[in-house]
Amino acid sequence: LAVQSGVGAAARRVPLARPLTVAAQFLVTLLLLTLMFAREHAFAGLIPGPDAVRFFAELLEQGGDDVSRYAIPAPLSDGIRLMLVGGVLVIGLLVDTLAVTFRGAAPAGLPLLALYSVAAGLADNGIDWLWFLLAAAGYLMLLLAEGRDRLSQWGRVFGGAPGPGGDSPGAVAPVRTGRRIGAVALGIALVVPLAL
Structure with a gap:
């Protein structure tokens, strides 16, 4: 999240157009996810190609299967880890885009509320x-x-x-x-x- 936000701040300082700022942040997010989860399937260990995309799809399918198979707390498999890290990065990108890039702090609360609601709903004794x-x-x-x-x-x-x-x-x-x-x-x- 810090790297993603830093890229957004640097892109706004240049200044890049708003869609290009979001695209730069998305690209960095994709590179970070590739580095963390699909290094062996990427070009030079960083640039995602078709093999990395297929691997991400397999990991997400495995994570979905693990979530439906196990009760809370589920074991932290690579698929579940990708879902967690990727989900938080997507929410971070949405919040940064709405609150900072497009200067709308009020709508930025909706992704945060979704993240909080999922965590509160899955907790055994509430948050x-x-x-x-x-x-x-x-x-x-x-x-x-x-x-x-x-x-x-x-x-x-x-x-x-x-x-x-x-x-x-x-x-x-x-x-x-x-x-x-x-x-x-x-x-x-x-x-x-x-x-x-």
Whole structure:
């Protein structure tokens, strides 16, 4: 994920067109998966060819068979490992594409929610509330960063006399209000499932 995100950051810095940025990240992801899982079937151990694609298909089929055959926790076969690593990389690419490349933090939460829901649904005793809180706080920080970015594009915010630190009260108010709304939303998200 770090390499994938780094390639995206470098491509946006060049700057490449948005589709080319996503294509570069996808290509690096494919090369990394080939290096990890199909090195023996690739050209120079890195570039996937028809043999590597066939091997990936076999591994995915094996992983699907293992998932349907074993109960949780299933043994970590190469097929299941490819499904896990590949799935996380695909979700990472979707989140990076939506949140950073196309500047839409709100829709980027959907792939994250899908990843969290699958993990929560497969766990025997559910997922600890602390992990939910950490994931939700990270998503709220993503929304806050996007909101600040959009607000800064409007120019300077005026809202009264400067405070002791030189900040205008109007400039701090949206951030403070956003934090309060986020804290209330997290509290409700933790309490309502317990009540239900």
